[in-house]
Amino acid sequence: MIRVVIPYHLRNLAGIGGGEVELEVEGPVTLRSLLDALEARYPMLRGTIRDHATQQRRAFLRFFACEQDFSHEAPDTPLPEEVASGREPFLIVGAIAGG
Amino acid sequence: MSRVRVLVGTRKGAFILTSDGTRERWEVDGPHFSGWEVYHLKGSPADPNRLYASQSSGWFGQIIQRSDDGGTSWEPPGGGPTTGPDGMPVGQSNRFAYDTSDRTGKPLTTHQWYDGTQHPWKFKRVWHLEPSLTDPDVVFAGVEDAALFRSDDGGLNWNELSGLRGHESGPLWQPGAGGMGAHTVLLDPSAPDRIFVAISAAGVFRTDDGGLTWAPKNRGLRSQYIPDPDADVGHCVHRIALHPSRPHVLFMQKHWDVMRSDDAGDSWHEVSGDLPSDFGFPIDVHAHEPETVYVVPLTSDAERYPPEGKLRVYRSRTGGGAWEPLTEGLPQSDCYVNILRDAMAVDRLDPCGVYFGTTGGQVYVSPDSGDRWRPIVRDLPAVLSVEVQTLP
Numbered sequence: 001m002i003r004v005v006i007p008y009h010l011r012n013l014a015g016i017g018g019g020e021v022e023l024e025v026e027g028p029v030t031l032r033s034l035l036d037a038l039e040a041r042y043p044m045l046r047g048t049i050r051d052h053a054t055q056q057r058r059a060f061l062r063f064f065a066c067e068q069d070f071s072h073e074a075p076d077t078p079l080p081e082e083v084a085s086g087r088e089p090f091l092i093v094g095a096i097a098g099g
Numbered sequence: 100m101s102r103v104r105v106l107v108g109t110r111k112g113a114f115i116l117t118s119d120g121t122r123e124r125w126e127v128d129g130p131h132f133s134g135w136e137v138y139h140l141k142g143s144p145a146d147p148n149r150l151y152a153s154q155s156s157g158w159f160g161q162i163i164q165r166s167d168d169g170g171t172s173w174e175p176p177g178g179g180p181t182t183g184p185d186g187m188p189v190g191q192s193n194r195f196a197y198d199t200s201d202r203t204g205k206p207l208t209t210h211q212w213y214d215g216t217q218h219p220w221k222f223k224r225v226w227h228l229e230p231s232l233t234d235p236d237v238v239f240a241g242v243e244d245a246a247l248f249r250s251d252d253g254g255l256n257w258n259e260l261s262g263l264r265g266h267e268s269g270p271l272w273q274p275g276a277g278g279m280g281a282h283t284v285l286l287d288p289s290a291p292d293r294i295f296v297a298i299s300a301a302g303v304f305r306t307d308d309g310g311l312t313w314a315p316k317n318r319g320l321r322s323q324y325i326p327d328p329d330a331d332v333g334h335c336v337h338r339i340a341l342h343p344s345r346p347h348v349l350f351m352q353k354h355w356d357v358m359r360s361d362d363a364g365d366s367w368h369e370v371s372g373d374l375p376s377d378f379g380f381p382i383d384v385h386a387h388e389p390e391t392v393y394v395v396p397l398t399s400d401a402e403r404y405p406p407e408g409k410l411r412v413y414r415s416r417t418g419g420g421a422w423e424p425l426t427e428g429l430p431q432s433d434c435y436v437n438i439l440r441d442a443m444a445v446d447r448l449d450p451c452g453v454y455f456g457t458t459g460g461q462v463y464v465s466p467d468s469g470d471r472w473r474p475i476v477r478d479l480p481a482v483l484s485v486e487v488q489t490l491p
Contacts, residue, residue, distance in 0.1 A: 009156065048160055
C-alpha cells in the first residue's frame with residue numbers, strides 16, 4: 001500500500017476525506033506508475049497533476065519523498081523503498097504562488 | 100411569478116444570486132469551487148437546470164463542472180463518484196486536446212508569439228462556455244490558446260472544431276496582453292450551423308457549416324496598433340453581442356472603438372459617437388429592444404478604469420452613435436474598478452434587467468433597463484463573468 005499526500009483543492013475535487021490517499025500499485029513503484037494508479041482511482045484528477053497531452057508535471061507542483069525532490073526525475077525512476085512499502089508518504093505539493 | 104438566477108464567476112469561486120421578478124431581494128449562494136478561478140458559468144437554454152462551469156487554477160489546470168439541478172450540486176462530467184462493475188470509478192475528467200490529425204490537412208502546431216516568433220499551441224483554460232440553444236448535452240467551449248471545442252455528451256468528451264484554428268491565418272494569430280483566448284461564442288438562433296467566435300487579438304470569425312470552415316469577419320475594423328490597420332486578422336476584439344430576434348446585426352466593443360455590423364459581420368462601421376471613451380470590454384443588447392445597447396467606457400487601454408473615477412454605463416437607444424450615461428445608484432467618485440468582457444448580461448423580464456460585475460467584487464442590477472442601479476453584493480472576489488437566467 002502506497003500513501004500519497006495531495007493538495008487541499010485536489011482532495012476536494014476528488015471527494016477525498018482525510019489527508020492521505022492509499023493506493024495499490026502493481027509492479028515497480030515509479031512516478032509514472034504511482035500517478036497512473038492515482039488517476040485510475042480518481043479519474044477527475046487526470047490533467048490536474050500532469051498535463052493531459054504532454055504528461056508533463058504542472059509547473060506549480062512539486063514531488064517529494066523521503067526529503068528528496070523527485071520533481072525533475074524521469075517518469076520511470078524508481079521511488080524509494082520507504083514509499084513503495086508505505087512507510088513514507090509520497091508528497092505532491094503546490095508551490096507558493098499566485099494571489 | 101418569474102425568477103432570475105444570476106451566475107457569477109470570480110477569481111476565487113462561483114456565486115449564484117437569485118431573486119423573484121421584482122429583483123429587489125436577493126439570495127447569495129456560494130462560493131462554489133472555493134479558491135478556484137471560475138472564468139464562466141452558463142445555463143442551457145433548453146434545460147435551465149443544466150449549468151456548465153469553467154473552473155481553473157494555475158496549479159491544477161482546467162476542470163469542467165456540471166450541475167443538473169440549477170447549481171445546487173455540481174460534478175465534473177464523468178468524474179463523479181460512480182463505479183463500474185469492477186468496483187473501480189469510471190469516467191474521465193475533461194480533456195481538451197488540440198486536433199493535429201491529417202483530417203485538417205494542416206500541422207496546426209504553432210502560432211505567433213508576442214515577440215513575433217512562432218510558439219506551440221498549448222491549452223491553458225476555458226474562457227467561455229456556450230450551451231446549444233436546443234440540446235442540453237451540446238456545449239461549445241472557447242479556450243486559450245484560441246480554439247473552439249464542442250461536447251455532445253454533456254461535457255464529458257470534447258472535440259476541437261479545428262477548421263477555426265486551421266484557417267490559413269492561424270499561424271499569424273498572436274495573444275493580447277491577457278492571453279490568446281477565444282472569449283466569445285455566439286450561436287445564431289435563425290441558422291443552426293452559424294457560429295460567431297471572437298478571439299483576442301485575432302478578431303471575429305464565422306462559420307456557416309457548423310464549424311467545418313471559417314472566415315474572418317473583420318472588414319471595416321481599423322487598429323492603429325497593428326502594422327496594417329485594415330488587416331483581415333489581428334484586431335483586438337473585446338466582445339461581440341447580438342439580439343436573438345435580429346441575429347444578422349452584431350455589436351462589438353473593440354480594444355478601441357464600438358462597432359456595428361448589419362450583415363452578420365461581413366462589414367463593420369463605427370458607432371462610438373459621443374461616448375467619453377470608446378475603450379472598454381463588455382457590450383450587450385437589451386432583451387426586447389434590439390436597437391438598445393450597453394457599454395461601460397474606460398479611460399484608456401493604459402489605465403482601464405472609469406473616466407474621472409465615475410462608474411457609468413452608457414446606453415444607446417439608436418443602435419449606437421448617440422449614447423446617454425446611466426449613473427443613478429452607481430458610485431460617482433473614487434471608483435477605479437474594471438468591468439471585464441464577460442461580466443455583463445441582461446434578463447428577459449419586462450422591463451429588462453441589466454447586470455454587471457466589477458473587479459472590485461460588486462454585482463450591480465438595474466431592474467428598469469438601466470435607469471436605476473443598486474448593488475446585489477459588494478464584496479465578492481474580482482468578478483470575471485456574469486450570466487443571467489430568466490426562470491418561470
